[in-house]
Amino acid sequence: MKQIQVxxxxxxxxxxxxxxxxxxxxxxxxxxxxxxxxxxxxxxxxYLNTPNVTLFSNGHLALEYAxxxxxxxxxxxxxxxxxxxxxxxIVRNGLTPVFGDINPxxxxxxxxxxxxxxxxKTSAIxxxxxxxxxxxxKEIERIAKKYNLKVIYDAAHAFGISxxxxxxxxxxxxxxxxxxxxxxxxxxxxxxxxxxxxxxKRVINSYKNFGxxxxxxxxxxxxxxxxxxxxxxxxxxNLKIIDQEIEKRKRVFExxxxxxxxxxxxxxxxxxxxxxxxxxxxxIVFDGYTLSRNEVYEQLKKHNxxxxxxxxxxxxxxxxYEGRFTSESTPVANFIANRVLTLPLYADLQLEEVDKICxxxxxxxxxxx
Ligand SMILES: *Cc1c(COP(=O)(O)O)cnc(C)c1O
Numbered sequence: 001m002k003q004i005q006v007x008x009x010x011x012x013x014x015x016x017x018x019x020x021x022x023x024x025x026x027x028x029x030x031x032x033x034x035x036x037x038x039x040x041x042x043x044x045x046x047y048l049n050t051p052n053v054t055l056f057s058n059g060h061l062a063l064e065y066a067x068x069x070x071x072x073x074x075x076x077x078x079x080x081x082x083x084x085x086x087x088x089x090i091v092r093n094g095l096t097p098v099f100g101d102i103n104p105x106x107x108x109x110x111x112x113x114x115x116x117x118x119x120x121k122t123s124a125i126x127x128x129x130x131x132x133x134x135x136x137x138k139e140i141e142r143i144a145k146k147y148n149l150k151v152i153y154d155a156a157h158a159f160g161i162s163x164x165x166x167x168x169x170x171x172x173x174x175x176x177x178x179x180x181x182x183x184x185x186x187x188x189x190x191x192x193x194x195x196x197x198x199x200x201k202r203v204i205n206s207y208k209n210f211g212x213x214x215x216x217x218x219x220x221x222x223x224x225x226x227x228x229x230x231x232x233x234x235x236x237x238n239l240k241i242i243d244q245e246i247e248k249r250k251r252v253f254e255x256x257x258x259x260x261x262x263x264x265x266x267x268x269x270x271x272x273x274x275x276x277x278x279x280x281x282x283x284i285v286f287d288g289y290t291l292s293r294n295e296v297y298e299q300l301k302k303h304n305x306x307x308x309x310x311x312x313x314x315x316x317x318x319x320x321y322e323g324r325f326t327s328e329s330t331p332v333a334n335f336i337a338n339r340v341l342t343l344p345l346y347a348d349l350q351l352e353e354v355d356k357i358c359x360x361x362x363x364x365x366x367x368x369x
Pocket of ligand 1: 060061082086154177178179190191
């Protein structure tokens with residue numbers, strides 16, 4: 001029986017990719033901000049409609065180095081309903097994550113309780129546009145201004161999304177995008193930082209290259225997180241097909257809604273009016289359904305269909321943080337993490353496969369007449 005994985009990487013046309021990388025055999029410039037790297041930065045500035053894009057070897061290091069480059073200190077308010085990367089980036093900089101709860105509507109950071117978490121040690125907020133659901137950016141901006149805090153968005157899931165015609169890359173002081181192979185747009189491994197303040201370009205660019213600012217001059221204690229030319233070439237090819245890929249994802253997404261939209265006890269995440277989605281994930285939350293999240297997960301597995309408990313556990317419940325952080329102060333996040341499942345979603349997933357997945361999910365629902 002054919003397996004259906006939760007995701008499948010987009011691939012550009014093979015010949016297009018070969019054509020794109022051919023020149024590298026001639027010029028032998030394989031990394032360190034070569035021609036492909038520079039082209040991709042420029043094209044992404046256009047695509048994301050944002051003034052500053054700096055590429056990185058992956059999304060995690062983009063976030064980790066952004067925290068360093070913005071010189072954050074003390075405490076950082078963030079969401080535990082995310083991938084380990086967001087919390088690790090804060091802790092690995094020697095800072096303390098302060099976990100805010102998420103709202104039960106779109107699972108992004110609650111803003112009505114945000115101010116109560118701010119202390120004199122707070123330097124920043126790192127919210128997450130989880131599943132591509134956009135945070136309450138206006139309210140976060142208002143609070144950040146009032147308390148003089150930086151805002152860096154984990155926008156790993158939000159590539160290419162716009163809200164009322166404004167590109168998501170323009171919110172806050174900076175946004176991190178992941179171009180990992182499993183993301184909507186990818187460079188195999190890769191990532192980027194977008195940021196508002198032009199004067200940050202120098203420091204951000206140098207952080208990914210050992211803090212070097214000129215020949216013989218090392219101004220910052222940077223590291224190495226440069227995107228290489230093969231990654232950038234993959235990005236250039238994938239950018240050519242990104243709109244079609246998103247369109248194909250949309251068909252899958254809508255098919256899921258057709259099947260599951262009116263199912264009692266299953267809650268969907270549907271993009272609100274004014275948001276152009278990238279259809280990155282299809283999370284469903286089981287709340288009052290005849291089966292539990294874990295039961296549905298196992299049922300699907302028996303049919304060779306692999307869904308994902310994403311995000312479970314919460315980052316404040318990860319084993320490496322035992323005794324240090326807890327999820328007691330984030331009850332909504334706990335509730336959702338125990339009930340959420342993301343269903344298979346990728347551009348080439350067939351609609352018949354979506355039909356099958358949904359029939360497995362609904363098979364055990366008793367029919368009352
Ligand atoms: C993928 C992801 C990251 C990390 O990105 P990489 O490119 O894999 O390093 C960070 N945060 C979230 C929410 C992610 O999904």
